[in-house]
Amino acid sequence: MAHLSAVLATTHHPFYLKATTAPPEERMPQADEWKAKVEAYRETLTAAEPELLVMVGSDHFHQFFADNYPTFLIGKQPRYDATFYNEEREFGIPKYLLEGHEDLSGFMFQGLLDRGFDFSISHELKIDHSIICPIITTRPAADLPIVPIYTNIFAPPLPSPKRFWDLGRAIREIIDEYPSDSRIAAVGSGHLSLELGGPRQFGETGPDPAFDRAAIDWLASGDIEAILANVTHESMAGVGNATHGFLDLILMMGIAGPIEADYVDELDLFHTREMYMTWYPNGDPR
């Protein structure tokens, strides 16, 4: 059976690459600290020696729109193009061509259907920054095949926080049952408190540092009870209109299980708090 070698849950900040490669005169003061933290985080994936990546993200109205927006979707393709025109334009993220892993995609899709998660499936999926940002930060060589899973954290109404947790648990079971000796890592991205296009956007900190503190502590201690007791769609909206990306971090903890994280780091940036978390459910390889 496959070996789940690491689970990573991270915020995705689309300006990381631009901020850390800008010429010195345009470099933001935190760029070096940011780069150092990301590179330290990257080591937690490298140490797990993954051979393929199950990636969790969400399309930000790049390929999918409200005429047909999937609640949960998996890609099953030999390759994936990545980065849309407007992401290159706004964030300076380059285009990529990632290898896929059709066999695990198919096994995952069937396993999800068997467990009551009626996924959509795409055979022509293009990946957006929710997956490319963590590739850039945690595996910049972009040299591993991926199985992309998209969730709707973006176009409400959304599934419940409990559903995201349960989906993570199901993905974990399917990885554990996958008949292969591969080393698989799961890497997913989301947000802490975040505001976009509202009165609290681009402040000196994220819109709600108190929520960010609690959220990191809940995830780091594997405290799903506290998350389900405290996190609702309304409570997330109350701390920032784009905070629903936190649902994908709950999903990632679902893959790891209700256990303590093995690596936790964070960084306060100018308008968000970044979080870098890793679990080693089958033992710390470091």
Place this chain on the structure above:
Amino acid sequence: MSRYYVNKFLFQVDGDPELLAAYKADPAALMDRWERDYGTRLGTNHTIERTTWLSFTDQERQALLEHDYVTLFELGVHFFLCLTIFIAIYDDEYRERSGPLSFQREYAAKLSHWAGKDYPTVAL
């Protein structure tokens, strides 16, 4: 009100550099062109099958004509589409004149009367 249709406009125009440049240069001409062609394309870009019944309200059309993101926010237009397209249109000139993030901070300030309140829903 058709928030869906406004979102469709922003989605299509933001994703096409030629439409985006036209929306920046002459919003009225672009909107006229969009409503006659792109807006009726089934889904986001089907050129054969058409949707016959979608349209803007006068208020929506006026807000799009004037790049009026405050009204669009208040109508419940999706925050990400709205922010992204107006960053594309205004960020360079604001940064040149007033420094990084000056457009984004003005955008927030113009919405400050919503701080502490429940925002208009973007749910469809």
